[in-house]
Amino acid sequence: MPATGENDIHVLDEPATYSDAVASSSDEEITNTKAIDIKSDIKTVCASKKLATFESLPSKKNHEEFIKTCKLFDFKVKDTPSTHDDLIKVLKETIQYSVKTGHPYFVNQLFSSLDPYGLVGQWLTDALNPSVYTYEVSPVFTLMEETVLKEMRKIVGFKDGLGDGIFCPGGSMSNGYAINCARHKFIPDFKTKGLHSLPRLVLFTSEDAHYSVKKMASFLGIGSDNVYLIKTNSRGRMDVGHLIKEVERSLSEGGAPFMVSATAGTTVIGAFDPLEEIANVCEKYSLWLHVDAAWGGGALVSKKTQRIACRNRKVGFSEKFCQ
Numbered sequence: 001m002p003a004t005g006e007n008d009i010h011v012l013d014e015p016a017t018y019s020d021a022v023a024s025s026s027d028e029e030i031t032n033t034k035a036i037d038i039k040s041d042i043k044t045v046c047a048s049k050k051l052a053t054f055e056s057l058p059s060k061k062n063h064e065e066f067i068k069t070c071k072l073f074d075f076k077v078k079d080t081p082s083t084h085d086d087l088i089k090v091l092k093e094t095i096q097y098s099v100k101t102g103h104p105y106f107v108n109q110l111f112s113s114l115d116p117y118g119l120v121g122q123w124l125t126d127a128l129n130p131s132v133y134t135y136e137v138s139p140v141f142t143l144m145e146e147t148v149l150k151e152m153r154k155i156v157g158f159k160d161g162l163g164d165g166i167f168c169p170g171g172s173m174s175n176g177y178a179i180n181c182a183r184h185k186f187i188p189d190f191k192t193k194g195l196h197s198l199p200r201l202v203l204f205t206s207e208d209a210h211y212s213v214k215k216m217a218s219f220l221g222i223g224s225d226n227v228y229l230i231k232t233n234s235r236g237r238m239d240v241g242h243l244i245k246e247v248e249r250s251l252s253e254g255g256a257p258f259m260v261s262a263t264a265g266t267t268v269i270g271a272f273d274p275l276e277e278i279a280n281v282c283e284k285y286s287l288w289l290h291v292d293a294a295w296g297g298g299a300l301v302s303k304k305t306q307r308i309a310c311r312n313r314k315v316g317f318s319e320k321f322c323q
Contacts (some may be wrong), residue, residue: 023280033036061160072093072097073093073097077304082127101113101114102114107292109227125141132145145189145300146166149164149165149166149167149198152165153165155300155301156300156301157300169260171210171212171292171294172210172212172215172216173216174292174294175210175212175216175261175290175292176212176216176220177291178259178261178292179203179213179216179217179220179222179259179261179287180220181288182203182258182259182288182290183201183220183222183258183259185258185288186201186258186259186288187199187201187258195221198257199254199256200226200254200255200256201222201226201256201258202226202228202250202255202257202258203217203222203227203228203253203257203258203259203261204227204228204229204230204243204246204247204257204258204259204260204287205227205228205229205230205260205261205262206229206230206231206232206237206238206262206263206266207230207231207232208236208260208263208266208268208269208271209229209231209233209263209266209292210263210266210267210292210294213227213261213292214227226255228246228249228250230242230243230246230262232271235271235317236266236268236269236271237271237272237274238262238263238273238274238278240277240278240281243260243278243281244281247281247285247287257287258284258287258288259287259288259289259290260278260281260282260287260288260289260290261290261291261292262275262289262290262291262292263291263292263293263295263296264291264292264293264295264296264297264299265294265295265296265297265299266291266295267295270295270296272296273291273297274292275289
């Protein structure tokens, strides 16, 4: 990018060597000073006229204003109020420099494009600004939430939509909720007594599982070292034989295995763990089985690919909920 200054300033081309720089400097530029050091003389001229220099090392005196001018987007919080024109300019620049998720070439792993109905729904919720935690505060959205959850349970195979559910803010928190539920089922006293004098809890997940399993185990006080990673085969599926060995190892070490976090659609290659085989292991060792289906859960809505892992206690559902 050519550097430009003010008042029809001539831009000095960057020379290959210092000697070339001296040779290319005009007499008019360097004879108005009595300084002996020619190199220092050129610096003075360039700084006074805001000319581009051949020095690559940045200096606040010569380059600060230039760098600020070249910024594409100004994130600095102003001390004075912005005008409507300022805000509109920010909106336009935000659109200009953001990823266009609606472009046909944008195919991300978790989302794509704009849902016009979702957009209008967001306008409505933002305008009303509700807090959906009690019926008294948000009656319409509370009933709406219950209705949607029931329909979703029907879609994935719960008989008559019976059961329970919750909307989660993301995959990480979903795995965190699952670990917390599994721990409460294993040791209900944890809610009141905390981690003191409790056994060393151990959970198992595949080496290709989402990083949030370790992260949430750390957040919940279980510790990432107590997340035992199970090997995967050539297709990225959890090795059930290795799972059994690791469960036995944790028992021999005095640990308390309480949960397996399987994956339906691993992040990188979309592998599905062998859920039925894992369910058998969980039943044998009385482990909670959680399935992280943030990636591949959509398979449940397809009659062609639907696999309802709903076999009594193996996944924590009662038989009466299953078709």
